[in-house]
Amino acid sequence: MLIAIDNGNTNVKFALVDDAGKILQRWSIATDAKRTADEYAVWLDQLLRMEGYSRTDISDVIIATVVPRALHNLQVLSQKYFGTDALIAGRPPIEWGIALKVDEPRALGADRAVNAIAAQALVPGDKIVISFGTATTFDHIDADGAYRGGSIATGVSLSLDALYEAAAMLPRIAIEPPPGSSVIGRDTVGQMQIGIYWGYVSMIEGMIRRMKEEIGRPVKVIATGGLAALFQRHADLFDRVEPELTLQGLARLYATRSDRS
Template sequence: MMLLAIDSGNTNTLFAIHDGKNWVGEWRIGTDATRTADEFAVWFYQLMNMAGLDFKEITDCVISTVVPQSLFNMRNLARRHMGVEPIIIGEEGVEIGIGVRIDQPQQVGADRLVNALGAVTKYKGPLIIIDSGTATTFDIVSADRHFEGGVIAPGINLSMRALHEAAAQLPRIEIKKPDHVVGKDTVSAMQSGVFWGYIGLIDGLVRQIRKEDGRDFTVIGTGGVASLFEGSSETITHYDSQLTIDGLYEVWRLNK
């Protein structure tokens, strides 16, 4: 058995291979809804070959995407180049393993439900899942495995780009923890504002959620830049970069 899990976000698309016991490879490519199944196949075949894995041994595929326009080509990748019918998160008949307890259940992104499933499989609820991507999301998952809503804020990269594009004299900067909160030049001042601003956003929202809700949440950080906050956030208790693909594996297991 060899499972291909695809998580297509607004900025990047992650391809990961599970051999039945462990994740044995992960690769990322910029999300582009116009990229064809053939282009995906050439790119992915080469990367698998470099990792010593055989493209032809893929037996299963599970796909989560928040970019509907890209689904057609990813589905064709699985069908035409792998001979596999993929499991698509959100399609009728696909079991997610998570209840949805909000006013508009159909509005919940596939990535948030997959994260919720990955989290409840590994951690005791209730949970707050903080996913730092294009957007920074705070998702509430109950101890009885129900998604109960959340908070959506602009992502850290989006905020940095907006700062650069809106102010002519502010440069593009890398995300890093500055040596001091008060910057002595433009770059360090921007880095401090972005880094410590997001720490304040994260810790402030978690405290407010706990105050309003009253439950003792376990807080999990995941997503592309979450590891940057390790050791700085006072509220995140676990950092888990594999939360989404672990959720995809669980969806595959439930439906297989």
């Protein structure tokens, strides 16, 4: 079986994938570049055993990372505890296999390229993938599966943190939709919830509209990332929500690797 690892800015997500490419289990842990391979192994070993698996069931590891300084310890984890050299998404023998039609392909985050691979397999035609993570990203993948570009905005959690840290009188609040649809709050917490939630809904609506106008063809919208479910109640925003899109993309990328017998 395969362990797929999505090393993001906020969390590291692990998926256990069977030989048919199906995700069997999914776990996550806070990103910490100082976390050692041994610490990862103890944590992961316990989770595998809880689900009836063991480290000996793992034959391969694939990693996508946007945190380069955390990669080494994940590679050591793969070598020391799974007995295999990890495949790194975007590097031989596991290069993307899709066209990256942007000015600086090497600067594109691995998660966004992997999302494009998964989106192309799930939805025909042009796609917009919106990923809600540390940043909120909007990406266009055309009907041929080529990555055409996108945009990057501040993530929801990051915006809330900035409010709390920069404004002395504002409290730290949970990320949740405000009750009802009013955008005129009556207290500080309610006003913050409204500003963050409906502000982001308006940004999402506006970005989707502008991107569709620029693309000029029918487009499907896919949402992913940890906070995608926060906006899922607005059925008109997205055509589908795929919380595990990056892990799905890693499983598909692994299946196409050039050294596979």
